Amino acid sequence: MQLIEAALAFAITMLALSLVVSSFVEIIHRVFSMREAGLKYVLGQMFDQVLAKYVVPAITRAVAADPGIAVAARNDRVVELLAGVRTAFVERMSANRAPMGVTPKATPTDAPQQVAANPPRAFGLWSGRDLAAMTPAEFMERLGSIDVGQAIAAANIAANNAARGAGGAAADAVDTVLKDVAQKFEAFGKEASVYFEGRARLLSVGVAMALALLAHVDAVDLFKTYLRDPNARAKVIEQSEAITAQHKAAAEAAKALKDIDPNASLTPEEVKKQIETLKNDWKEAIAKANSTVEQYADLGLPLGWNEERIDRAKMSQWAWTCKDPNKKEGEGLESLWKDCGKNRWQREVWVQVPTSPPVWFYLFLGGLLVGLGAPFWYNAVTGLTNIRNAARGTSADAQTHAAVAVAAQASTTQPATPVDTFRVSSAALR
Template structure:
């Protein structure tokens, strides 16, 4: 039972450190606009080359760019089209937060938004009345291309995000000097320490859930802001004031989650997690081998040992620990939940573990063809009525770069 307790305590510790990785990952995504970069790459490199080769769109776009554009002017027109699709029309009054990269771009768009911008910018709008069937066929093909690439991009982004998570986990392990083997030995040799960590399982899991929920809340608010931005852009004079007021209020609400002070608090939260682990006198930190900084409590016996230090073995232990941390808090807390259920059963209790959690499909599900047809017809009808269509984000439609 002591070994199971030690294993459970180690898993919970990895989960707590994985929470730090989750925080740092989201911070990196926001500051460097990584989602927006992925979206731009998908539109520019994969979607538009196929879409602009569709005969009806190619002919309409040629009328916009000129019958015989030079390579330079054609590229400029395509860049303008990309910016029209992903550009945030209200960025000048956007959030006051540090941004590196394409900060004036959306980081996710819907199929309806894409089709709406395509109709506006490629010249298809002028052909709806005279060649409606041809425009509809072109938009259906464009929608299928966008939908296919969206799923591939979401899967690619998830794969790369896992890679970044592993890298951040390794960096964290070396910076904080986290040796998983020594942690396990500590929990094995000190059952009371392991039990103290296990007793705090709910608190550690709640901290990870709170971090994840705050990021999801920010994404949901960003989605609402994008919808309001589109409504503000298409509002008539009588609706303009109310639309602007709603947009400003929602931006202020989002700014509270995304301003520099919130980011500093995010970093402070990461430091607090490390401090709480060190306060339990775990072998974590620069007071431990091989850094061996002086400390009044928790001094590492290896630092004063006459034994020849094995730096290579330490390096590989910390490297493996970093890879494990990089799997993330949700993964380890799920493992901890299962281990806790086994522990309860072995102690003669009854497991209260529920079935596996359900969540979002990381690969992204392709939108049903009937849904694509409804959105294509909705866009065409809106433009035929002279209203315009599309929102940057709207529930129930395919999104990219999640």
């Protein structure tokens, strides 16, 4: 039981720290619009590998019919026009059709030329004018409203007629092209999700490494503390419900992220407002990290740096300022790296790193464990809690079983197929 409770307390601590890491990772995703860029990449690959073959014949016929283009230059012209169609396709398919507070970008129902009229974004944090995710049904609905979709609809009709003329089975002769496009987009999305998930996990590990260094997350020392200190175990386990609830709230907030604050307009006031919002987010994330470290350090856990840990780590000071002891706080600061004399207290250290190999290893291990992510540690906390309850003879949480039953029942409801959404959207333009 002691080992199980120590493992549970350790998992709760890792979950709390991983939630701090998630805050920083989320800010990085939003600043660099990584989700929006990922969706645009998938759409571009979808066009190149699947849709281009339906568009090229029409472009080739148009170029051949233009007497102003020499025969030798026709292939180059086809490539140029195809690149333009691709750009317009990606921009219109990924555009948010109802952004709040800003001018919408060119949408699927707009002409391809409208893409060139999109105003440039001088500074955008939330990228509310671009989508961050798209289901196969949403993709087919948008595709049915776009000129590329009309070319695919024509190819679908031709394929249906050819299949019927050849005496194909009824199931094989209906919307084969549309079904192929829909299932390929779904496959593209799944493969891209695996890649983006791995990239996000790598970013999370990098941020976790930085947190482990800054907050002294020594995984081995932390687990040993839980093994020998029953009071620390009990106090941390008491916070299990609050920490798991925080994880659930963060997961729900992430699902609604694309509906939060749209992309900024180009006015200086709004740009300034977004910069201020970003600063507040960073301050909140840093305050959350400091609060978590202080909270667990107050319970007697080896988190945070003190004089003893600094000495044991054999810190190497890389950047500092010198403070005049005769001046008030905030006054008398000299330039970086200046010789402050023999008195250590005269230095205001800004950057210092451990030089002890064992300390580096333990901090590296702590960063790796935190970098496993909140979902991993949430599952670990849930599993260890069930094991602990079973060992004590306590029944599992009835609310958990009820939630699973409701989710299973909801999953039986089938949405409209992507082909149906395409056909409705395409027919509306006729």
